[in-house]
Amino acid sequence: MMCKGKDHPLPGALHVKKIRIGHLSTFYHTAILLMAQGNADARLGAAIEWKLMGTGPAIMKAFQQNELDLAYVGLPPAIIGMSKGINVVCVAGGHMEGTVLAGGSQVAGFPEISDLGVILRQFQGLAIGVPGTGSIHDVILRDCLEQQGLHKQIKVLNYPWADQVTEAMVRHDVAAAVGTPALAVAINRFAGGRILYPPSQLWPNNPSYGIVADRGFLSKEREIVERFLVLHEEATAFIRQEPRQAARLIADFVSVVDEQFVLDTLAVSPKYCAGLTHDYIASAMKFVPVLRKLGYIQQDIGEDRVFSRELINRVHPGNDHYNDGIAGP
DSSP states (O other): OOOSOOOSOOSSOOSOOEEEEEEOSOTTSHHHHHHHHOOHHHHHTSEEEEEEOSSHHHHHHHHHTTOOSEEEEOHHHHHHHHHTTOOEEEEEEEEEOOOEEEEETTSOOTTTOOOHHHHHGGGTTSEEEEESTTSHHHHHHHHHHHHTTOTTTSEEEEESSHHHHHHHHHTTSOSEEEEOHHHHHHHHHHHSEEEEEOHHHHSTTOEEEEEEEEHHHHHHOHHHHHHHHHHHHHHHHHHHHOHHHHHHHHHHHHOSSOHHHHHHHHHHSOOBOOOOOHHHHHHHHTHHHHHHHHTSOSSOOOHHHHBOOHHHHHHSOSOOOGGGOOOOO
Protein backbone atom coordinates (compact mmCIF):
# COMPACT_ATOMS: atom_id res chain seq x y z
CA MET A 1 0.00 0.00 0.00
CA MET A 2 1.04 3.58 -0.60
CA CYS A 3 0.14 6.78 1.18
CA LYS A 4 -0.21 9.65 -1.27
CA GLY A 5 -2.39 11.88 0.82
CA LYS A 6 -5.58 9.86 0.30
CA ASP A 7 -8.70 11.59 1.58
CA HIS A 8 -11.09 8.64 1.77
CA PRO A 9 -11.79 7.32 5.26
CA LEU A 10 -11.09 3.76 6.26
CA PRO A 11 -14.22 1.58 6.16
CA GLY A 12 -16.43 1.13 9.21
CA ALA A 13 -17.61 3.43 11.98
CA LEU A 14 -15.92 3.85 15.36
CA HIS A 15 -17.38 4.84 18.71
CA VAL A 16 -14.02 6.13 19.95
CA LYS A 17 -13.79 9.94 19.73
CA LYS A 18 -10.09 10.48 20.43
CA ILE A 19 -6.81 8.59 20.52
CA ARG A 20 -3.74 9.94 22.34
CA ILE A 21 -0.47 9.19 20.54
CA GLY A 22 2.97 10.00 21.92
CA HIS A 23 5.79 10.74 19.51
CA LEU A 24 9.32 12.11 19.36
CA SER A 25 10.68 14.96 17.27
CA THR A 26 12.32 12.33 15.02
CA PHE A 27 10.97 13.43 11.66
CA TYR A 28 11.37 10.14 9.79
CA HIS A 29 8.88 8.48 12.12
CA THR A 30 5.54 8.24 10.35
CA ALA A 31 3.92 10.45 13.01
CA ILE A 32 5.43 13.55 11.40
CA LEU A 33 4.38 12.49 7.90
CA LEU A 34 0.83 11.73 9.03
CA MET A 35 0.62 15.13 10.69
CA ALA A 36 2.05 16.80 7.60
CA GLN A 37 -0.51 15.17 5.31
CA GLY A 38 -3.28 16.55 7.49
CA ASN A 39 -5.93 13.91 6.84
CA ALA A 40 -5.14 11.17 9.37
CA ASP A 41 -8.00 12.11 11.71
CA ALA A 42 -10.56 12.08 8.90
CA ARG A 43 -9.34 8.74 7.55
CA LEU A 44 -9.12 7.17 11.00
CA GLY A 45 -12.57 8.40 12.01
CA ALA A 46 -11.33 9.74 15.35
CA ALA A 47 -9.41 12.77 16.56
CA ILE A 48 -5.69 12.15 17.10
CA GLU A 49 -4.16 14.03 20.00
CA TRP A 50 -0.45 14.06 19.14
CA LYS A 51 1.78 14.46 22.21
CA LEU A 52 5.42 15.44 21.66
CA MET A 53 7.94 13.93 24.11
CA GLY A 54 11.69 14.38 24.46
CA THR A 55 12.81 10.77 24.79
CA GLY A 56 11.56 7.20 24.94
CA PRO A 57 11.77 7.08 28.75
CA ALA A 58 9.54 10.18 28.92
CA ILE A 59 7.00 8.38 26.73
CA MET A 60 7.01 5.39 29.08
CA LYS A 61 6.41 7.68 32.04
CA ALA A 62 3.41 9.15 30.18
CA PHE A 63 2.03 5.62 29.69
CA GLN A 64 2.50 4.99 33.41
CA GLN A 65 0.47 8.12 34.18
CA ASN A 66 -2.32 7.01 31.78
CA GLU A 67 -1.67 9.91 29.40
CA LEU A 68 -1.21 7.85 26.19
CA ASP A 69 -2.97 5.15 24.21
CA LEU A 70 -0.29 4.56 21.55
CA ALA A 71 3.27 5.81 21.04
CA TYR A 72 6.32 5.76 18.81
CA VAL A 73 9.24 4.55 20.93
CA GLY A 74 12.49 2.60 20.80
CA LEU A 75 12.23 -0.92 22.17
CA PRO A 76 14.78 -0.69 25.05
CA PRO A 77 12.85 2.03 26.94
CA ALA A 78 9.66 0.09 26.24
CA ILE A 79 11.19 -3.07 27.71
CA ILE A 80 12.44 -1.11 30.73
CA GLY A 81 8.93 0.22 31.25
CA MET A 82 7.37 -3.22 30.90
CA SER A 83 9.78 -4.58 33.52
CA LYS A 84 8.48 -1.90 35.91
CA GLY A 85 4.90 -2.99 35.39
CA ILE A 86 3.84 -0.47 32.74
CA ASN A 87 1.15 -2.37 30.86
CA VAL A 88 2.13 -1.82 27.22
CA VAL A 89 3.02 -4.03 24.24
CA CYS A 90 4.69 -3.45 20.86
CA VAL A 91 2.13 -3.97 18.06
CA ALA A 92 4.14 -2.86 14.99
CA GLY A 93 7.60 -2.00 13.75
CA GLY A 94 8.62 1.11 11.85
CA HIS A 95 12.36 1.40 11.31
CA MET A 96 15.54 -0.58 11.95
CA GLU A 97 19.13 0.53 12.56
CA GLY A 98 18.50 4.07 13.76
CA THR A 99 21.54 4.58 16.01
CA VAL A 100 24.72 6.17 14.63
CA LEU A 101 28.10 7.22 16.06
CA ALA A 102 29.15 10.64 14.75
CA GLY A 103 32.06 12.94 15.52
CA GLY A 104 34.38 15.58 14.17
CA SER A 105 35.75 15.33 10.64
CA GLN A 106 39.29 15.12 12.01
CA VAL A 107 38.48 11.88 13.88
CA ALA A 108 39.26 8.58 12.16
CA GLY A 109 36.28 6.30 11.54
CA PHE A 110 34.65 3.76 9.27
CA PRO A 111 35.54 2.62 6.60
CA GLU A 112 39.21 3.51 7.02
CA ILE A 113 38.99 1.90 10.47
CA SER A 114 36.64 -1.06 10.77
CA ASP A 115 37.33 -1.83 14.45
CA LEU A 116 34.84 -0.02 16.69
CA GLY A 117 37.17 -0.34 19.67
CA VAL A 118 39.94 1.52 17.86
CA ILE A 119 37.50 4.29 16.91
CA LEU A 120 36.15 4.62 20.46
CA ARG A 121 39.61 4.68 22.06
CA GLN A 122 40.16 8.05 20.39
CA PHE A 123 37.72 9.45 22.99
CA GLN A 124 39.45 8.23 26.14
CA GLY A 125 39.32 10.97 28.74
CA LEU A 126 36.59 12.75 26.79
CA ALA A 127 32.77 12.65 26.71
CA ILE A 128 30.23 11.27 24.22
CA GLY A 129 26.78 12.85 24.12
CA VAL A 130 23.63 10.77 23.79
CA PRO A 131 19.87 11.21 24.39
CA GLY A 132 18.27 10.34 27.75
CA THR A 133 19.24 7.52 30.08
CA GLY A 134 17.49 4.33 29.02
CA SER A 135 16.95 5.46 25.42
CA ILE A 136 17.94 2.98 22.72
CA HIS A 137 20.94 5.16 21.84
CA ASP A 138 22.08 5.30 25.48
CA VAL A 139 21.81 1.53 25.86
CA ILE A 140 23.71 0.80 22.65
CA LEU A 141 26.49 3.27 23.54
CA ARG A 142 26.91 1.96 27.08
CA ASP A 143 26.95 -1.64 25.85
CA CYS A 144 29.63 -0.80 23.25
CA LEU A 145 31.77 0.91 25.89
CA GLU A 146 31.36 -2.07 28.24
CA GLN A 147 32.30 -4.54 25.52
CA GLN A 148 35.41 -2.54 24.64
CA GLY A 149 36.42 -2.06 28.30
CA LEU A 150 36.10 1.71 27.94
CA HIS A 151 33.15 2.44 30.25
CA LYS A 152 35.49 3.98 32.85
CA GLN A 153 37.65 5.88 30.38
CA ILE A 154 34.90 7.63 28.37
CA LYS A 155 32.21 9.74 30.00
CA VAL A 156 28.61 9.44 28.80
CA LEU A 157 26.57 12.65 28.92
CA ASN A 158 22.82 12.21 28.58
CA TYR A 159 20.57 14.98 27.25
CA PRO A 160 16.78 15.17 27.64
CA TRP A 161 16.26 16.21 23.99
CA ALA A 162 18.18 14.87 20.98
CA ASP A 163 18.66 18.40 19.61
CA GLN A 164 20.73 19.24 22.67
CA VAL A 165 23.29 16.62 21.67
CA THR A 166 23.97 18.47 18.41
CA GLU A 167 24.30 21.73 20.35
CA ALA A 168 26.77 20.04 22.70
CA MET A 169 28.87 18.99 19.69
CA VAL A 170 28.83 22.55 18.32
CA ARG A 171 29.95 23.90 21.72
CA HIS A 172 32.61 21.13 22.00
CA ASP A 173 31.07 19.95 25.27
CA VAL A 174 31.29 16.43 23.86
CA ALA A 175 33.80 14.93 21.45
CA ALA A 176 31.33 12.63 19.72
CA ALA A 177 27.64 11.79 19.70
CA VAL A 178 25.43 8.72 19.46
CA GLY A 179 21.87 9.16 18.24
CA THR A 180 19.55 9.11 15.26
CA PRO A 181 20.50 9.44 11.58
CA ALA A 182 19.04 12.97 11.79
CA LEU A 183 21.53 13.75 14.57
CA ALA A 184 24.39 12.50 12.39
CA VAL A 185 23.26 14.65 9.45
CA ALA A 186 22.91 17.68 11.75
CA ILE A 187 26.43 17.15 13.10
CA ASN A 188 27.73 16.96 9.54
CA ARG A 189 25.92 20.11 8.48
CA PHE A 190 26.22 22.29 11.59
CA ALA A 191 29.33 20.99 13.35
CA GLY A 192 31.47 19.94 10.37
CA GLY A 193 31.37 16.33 11.52
CA ARG A 194 30.90 12.91 9.96
CA ILE A 195 29.53 9.45 10.62
CA LEU A 196 32.22 7.46 12.42
CA TYR A 197 30.45 4.12 12.54
CA PRO A 198 27.36 3.25 10.49
CA PRO A 199 24.07 2.07 12.00
CA SER A 200 24.20 -1.25 10.15
CA GLN A 201 27.43 -2.09 11.98
CA LEU A 202 26.72 -0.65 15.43
CA TRP A 203 23.83 -2.99 16.33
CA PRO A 204 22.47 -4.84 13.25
CA ASN A 205 18.70 -4.83 12.80
CA ASN A 206 18.17 -2.83 15.98
CA PRO A 207 14.50 -1.83 16.43
CA SER A 208 14.96 1.94 16.38
CA TYR A 209 11.25 2.45 16.93
CA GLY A 210 7.99 0.61 16.98
CA ILE A 211 4.36 1.34 17.76
CA VAL A 212 3.58 0.55 21.40
CA ALA A 213 0.03 0.33 22.75
CA ASP A 214 -1.46 0.46 26.21
CA ARG A 215 -2.75 -3.09 26.74
CA GLY A 216 -6.02 -1.91 28.29
CA PHE A 217 -6.71 0.38 25.34
CA LEU A 218 -5.71 -2.37 22.90
CA SER A 219 -8.09 -4.82 24.54
CA LYS A 220 -11.04 -2.41 24.37
CA GLU A 221 -10.23 -0.66 21.07
CA ARG A 222 -8.57 -3.20 18.79
CA GLU A 223 -10.35 -1.83 15.73
CA ILE A 224 -9.00 1.71 16.06
CA VAL A 225 -5.48 0.40 16.73
CA GLU A 226 -5.68 -1.74 13.61
CA ARG A 227 -6.98 1.19 11.56
CA PHE A 228 -4.12 3.35 12.81
CA LEU A 229 -1.64 0.63 11.81
CA VAL A 230 -3.06 0.78 8.28
CA LEU A 231 -2.16 4.49 8.14
CA HIS A 232 1.26 3.77 9.65
CA GLU A 233 2.02 1.01 7.13
CA GLU A 234 0.93 3.19 4.22
CA ALA A 235 3.20 5.95 5.47
CA THR A 236 6.25 3.67 5.74
CA ALA A 237 5.59 2.59 2.14
CA PHE A 238 5.31 6.21 1.07
CA ILE A 239 8.71 7.00 2.64
CA ARG A 240 10.29 4.08 0.76
CA GLN A 241 8.61 4.62 -2.57
CA GLU A 242 8.29 8.41 -2.72
CA PRO A 243 11.15 9.68 -0.53
CA ARG A 244 11.47 13.07 -2.24
CA GLN A 245 7.77 13.82 -1.93
CA ALA A 246 7.80 12.59 1.68
CA ALA A 247 10.87 14.72 2.42
CA ARG A 248 9.18 17.79 0.97
CA LEU A 249 6.07 17.28 3.10
CA ILE A 250 8.13 16.67 6.24
CA ALA A 251 10.43 19.65 5.69
CA ASP A 252 7.51 21.99 5.03
CA PHE A 253 5.76 20.76 8.16
CA VAL A 254 8.64 20.92 10.65
CA SER A 255 10.06 24.15 9.14
CA VAL A 256 13.49 23.74 10.74
CA VAL A 257 15.15 21.53 8.13
CA ASP A 258 15.08 21.56 4.34
CA GLU A 259 14.11 18.80 1.92
CA GLN A 260 17.72 17.75 1.28
CA PHE A 261 18.36 17.40 5.01
CA VAL A 262 15.44 14.98 5.26
CA LEU A 263 16.59 13.03 2.19
CA ASP A 264 20.12 12.78 3.60
CA THR A 265 18.67 11.45 6.84
CA LEU A 266 16.54 8.84 5.09
CA ALA A 267 19.61 7.64 3.18
CA VAL A 268 21.70 7.04 6.32
CA SER A 269 19.50 4.13 7.40
CA PRO A 270 16.83 3.35 4.79
CA LYS A 271 15.13 0.42 6.55
CA TYR A 272 11.44 1.35 6.76
CA CYS A 273 8.52 -1.03 7.27
CA ALA A 274 5.71 -1.58 9.77
CA GLY A 275 6.25 -5.34 10.04
CA LEU A 276 7.39 -7.22 13.11
CA THR A 277 9.93 -9.52 11.48
CA HIS A 278 12.07 -12.27 12.92
CA ASP A 279 15.17 -10.04 12.63
CA TYR A 280 13.41 -7.10 14.28
CA ILE A 281 12.15 -9.18 17.20
CA ALA A 282 15.39 -11.16 17.63
CA SER A 283 17.44 -7.96 17.71
CA ALA A 284 15.04 -6.40 20.22
CA MET A 285 15.22 -9.40 22.54
CA LYS A 286 19.04 -9.22 22.52
CA PHE A 287 18.62 -6.03 24.52
CA VAL A 288 17.16 -7.94 27.47
CA PRO A 289 20.44 -9.38 28.86
CA VAL A 290 22.20 -6.08 28.07
CA LEU A 291 19.58 -4.14 30.03
CA ARG A 292 20.05 -6.53 32.94
CA LYS A 293 23.82 -6.17 32.80
CA LEU A 294 23.54 -2.37 32.79
CA GLY A 295 21.12 -2.49 35.73
CA TYR A 296 18.16 -1.03 33.81
CA ILE A 297 15.98 -4.09 34.47
CA GLN A 298 16.14 -6.64 37.27
CA GLN A 299 14.63 -9.71 35.61
CA ASP A 300 14.28 -11.27 32.19
CA ILE A 301 11.23 -10.47 30.09
CA GLY A 302 9.86 -12.74 27.39
CA GLU A 303 9.01 -12.13 23.75
CA ASP A 304 5.29 -12.65 24.36
CA ARG A 305 5.34 -9.86 26.93
CA VAL A 306 7.09 -7.46 24.55
CA PHE A 307 5.31 -8.16 21.25
CA SER A 308 1.82 -8.76 19.92
CA ARG A 309 1.91 -9.48 16.17
CA GLU A 310 -1.75 -10.25 15.51
CA LEU A 311 -2.87 -6.85 14.20
CA ILE A 312 0.20 -5.95 12.14
CA ASN A 313 0.16 -9.41 10.55
CA ARG A 314 -3.38 -8.67 9.37
CA VAL A 315 -2.48 -5.18 8.17
CA HIS A 316 0.81 -6.22 6.57
CA PRO A 317 0.84 -9.92 5.59
CA GLY A 318 3.58 -11.34 3.43
CA ASN A 319 7.20 -10.30 3.12
CA ASP A 320 8.58 -7.29 4.95
CA HIS A 321 10.25 -4.31 3.26
CA TYR A 322 13.06 -3.34 5.64
CA ASN A 323 15.73 -4.31 3.13
CA ASP A 324 14.04 -2.71 0.10
CA GLY A 325 15.75 0.64 0.75
CA ILE A 326 14.29 3.87 -0.58
CA ALA A 327 13.61 4.74 -4.20
CA GLY A 328 16.17 6.71 -6.15
CA PRO A 329 15.59 10.12 -7.76
